[in-house]
Each structure stands twice: as C-alpha cells, then as structure tokens.
Amino acid sequence: MNFKILRDILIITGLKSMPDLKRQPLMLLLVGLISSLPLFFIVVLGGNIGLGLIGAMVSATSFIGMSAPIQEIAFDRYVKIREMIVAMPVHPLSYAIGVALAPLILSVPSLVFFGALALYVGGLSITSVFPAIAAIIFCWASVSSIGFLISTYLQKASPYTLNSMSNILGILLGFIPPVYYAEEVLGSFSWIAMIFPTSNATSLIRVYSGTLSLPFEIVAIRWTILVATMIASAIITASKARWREP
C-alpha cells in the first residue's frame, strides 16, 4: 500500500466525516442512544449490565459499520461524488476504506463511554481492553465488508431502499444474536454466536474479561471465523465491485 493510497484514505475519511461532525453533532448522540437503548431494559429487568455494555460497544460499531458503506455509496452515487472520484487519480481501496472509516469516527465517543462504564462496573477488565479493541475492529471490518458486498450486488437499488436495508440489517446484527445477552441463553445452540461477527466479537470480549469460559481451540476458531468473514466478504466485493462500469 503506497503513501498516496494511505493519504487518500485519510482525506476521504475526513471528507465524509468532518463536515457532518461539525454541523450535525447530534449524530454522535444518536449513535450512542440507539446502542444504549437495550441497556434500559437490561437495567429495568435486572439483567447483566456489564454484558449489556459490551453489547452496546459492539452494537455501536456494527450498526455504523453495516450502514456506512451501503448508505454512503448509495448517497455518493446520488450526489455523483462517486463519479467525480472515479475520474480522479484515487485508488478504489482508498475510497472503500475511507467511506467505511468515516462513520466509525461517529461511534468512537460511544465506544469510549460504554468502555469506560464497562470497566467501572466490571464488564471489562484492564487486561481485556486490547483484545476487546481488536475484536471490535475485526467486527467493524467484517460487518463493513458485508455492507460493501451488499451494495455491490444491489447497484441498481435506490438510495432509499439501501438506506432501509442497511438499518434493518444493522438492527438484526446488533440485537438478534447474543450481543446484549449471554450466548449461554441459547443452550445447545450457542454456536450460533460464532456465525455473526457481532455476537462472535461479544463472546470473545467476554472470554478475555473472564465472564465466559471457552477452550483455547474454540477461541482460536472464533477469531479465525471473525477474520475469515472479513476476508471472504472483502475478496468477493473486490472481485465483483467495479470501479469503472463495464
């Protein structure tokens, strides 16, 4: 990866995030609120708040990770920014990563807030911070790759359809699998947690926090699945996505 590609990633990230951050700071609050909504029920119903906070961290990242590429690319097509950038000396990788990274900036304050709270109540331990960051980054990358994959296959769909779809998928990935609740609840179906990057990341964070006990091989398999999901989606997207139209 040369310097121009890296520089362009940062420029596109700035281009796609700074104007919104400056003029729509409420978006930061919105991301946090959506992710913290289940916490209300967890607190009221007497659930595990530590687990809920980990879920909120994962959800804040995955929700934005799924919606970012779909919404942004659909919108970029609508306002023709994508056309302008295709005709510029910009590598497609810079555009894709920049578009995915930009909304992540929006979820950073929520992540820090939920993370600090989780450390305080015991959901996270000091030693689990780095594995947690790694799991969240891989989760974000996997979910973003899935988002790119979807947008690649639905190039003819309207921005409105893609917008709705990204929100639905974001909610499904964030709230249906065991993200806010323990995978043990699923009993013999707890393996389902491995399938979804969101619940997989949550369980891995719990392993390092000491609230979930899994054999080393299973932990290794779960990391592999998390990374493999990202790589597979990225490869399919790269092979199917067309920077220049045929």
Add this chain to the structure above:
Amino acid sequence: MVEEAVKSADLVKTYRGKENVEALKGINISIKKGELFTLLGPNGAGKTTFLRIISTQLFPTSGRAHVLGYDVVTQPNEVRKRIAVVPQDVATYANFTPWEYSYYFTMLRGVSKPDAKTAAEGALKAVELWDLRDRTCATLSGGEKKRAIIAAALASNVDVFMLDEPTSGLDAVARRNVWAVLREMVEQGKTILLTTHIMEEAEMVSDRLAIVHKGNVVAEGTPEEIKRLAKDRFRVVIEGNLKSLGLSENNDNITKFGSKSIVYVKDENEAIELVGKSLKKGLKAETAPVTLEDVFVKLVGGEVD
C-alpha cells in the same frame, strides 16, 4: 508532441440488456488543446456516454479513445491525473461548504495542504463564490451549488475539463455566469469538453462543436460552419395568416407555432423581400440569419443535404 487533447476513433458503446442499446455507433472526434468543444444533442443522443468513456468511468464496447495521448482503456490512471469531471445532474452534499468541496477534492490529487488551499481560494474567487465559501450547500442557490462543483474541478488545475450539462436547470443569469467561467478557463489555456442540449449555450461558448444524434456525429465544426450547412440561410418570422402571402403552411421551409410562422429562405435578399411583402399585407414580420437551433432541428430531422 500530441496536438489533440481528446481523440476518439470509431468509438462504439452498446449497453447489453434484454434489448441491446447502441448508445455510440462509431464516434470520431478530435478536440484540440486549448479549445472549448461542445457535444450538442438531444437527450439520449449519446453525449454523456461519450463523456463517461473519455473520463474513464465507462468502458467502450469497441474503438479507441485518447486523452492527451493516453489511452482511456489501458492508461486510465494517466488520464485521471490530467482531467476533472463535472457529472450531469450533479447534486451537492448539504453539509459541505464550497470551500470543503474545493479543498478536499484538490487534496485527493496529491497536492500539499498549502497548495490545495491556494488552489481552492483561486477557484472559488474565479467562480465568484469566495464570499460564500463557508456557507453550507444546503443554503446556496442552484447556480451557486453548480459553481461550487465547477470550482472543485477548477481547483484541480488539470489540463482537460469535462462538464456534462453544467448549466441545466440554471436560470439565465446563473447560466451566463458559468459561461463566463468556462471562457475564462479557455483563456488560461485549458481544454474543455462540454455537453449540452441548450443551443444558445453551444453557440455562445463553443470554439467548435459536434452535433450528436442517435449515437452518431451528424455535423462538426465552428458554430458558423455548422450554420452554413443549412441551404436556407435566413429566417423570417411572420405573425398572421400566410395564405395572404401565397405561401402554403405545408411547405417544408415553413414551421408554424400558433399564429407565428418561421419561413426559411435562401438569402438575405429573399428575406428582405418577404418581410416587405408581409408588412404590405399588414402582417408583423422580422428577419435574421438562421440560428444554430434552426440547423440543429433540420439536422436531427434529416432535412439538411
């Protein structure tokens, strides 16, 4: 040394689908460096397809095209370094300011921050948006938004600009502002490829133009050369009943719009004679040389020999 800024040879584009659509049927165009060349044609003529191929956004089905000597298919990165594009129906991000458009897009060309700032400032001053540079696009008028996008292209300081119907939807004043900017760019030695379906625009700003119809170039030259293609060089607009002049409304040289008719005649003498005759009969009449629009209508209708 390459003399042409843009050159296409037998450029064909067929959109595959349930029914194949031949958008370009072998376009040969040569645009010299430092000229403003316009592709003029009705909607669906193939103008945008041509521009998108030349600007490396779309692959051609066959044929060759070069920008400043670089092949658009095999050397897209070389082409992209040297062009800036303003797409058709381009919209703006509501949260962006004109400054952000120009600054970020210039940075993406590998320019340093100080140089990008200087270029953005120059471009925004050129399109007279400097005073509005920090207002969000949501608060700008249609013309100001268009100029913000043109400034983003202009700030790139490349050699070739490709603008797809940049004045569509603008009022007359805003349109003329854009024309002034385009001509200023040409004065600075830039090459501009413009597409439009507005005849007045093509006539006013173009050094040369090509009329594109159903994927073919049906005429190419300066606006004056194109106008000379018409066998009838003058038009007489008459208000009232033509029968009193002994003219049949079914004549190929007459176009009728309600009570007004345009009568095309061979030369100025014939035009003056017809005006005189009309005035004597109490009809309103005035004459002028044929316009580009007159020729265009005849060309795309297949009436020019």
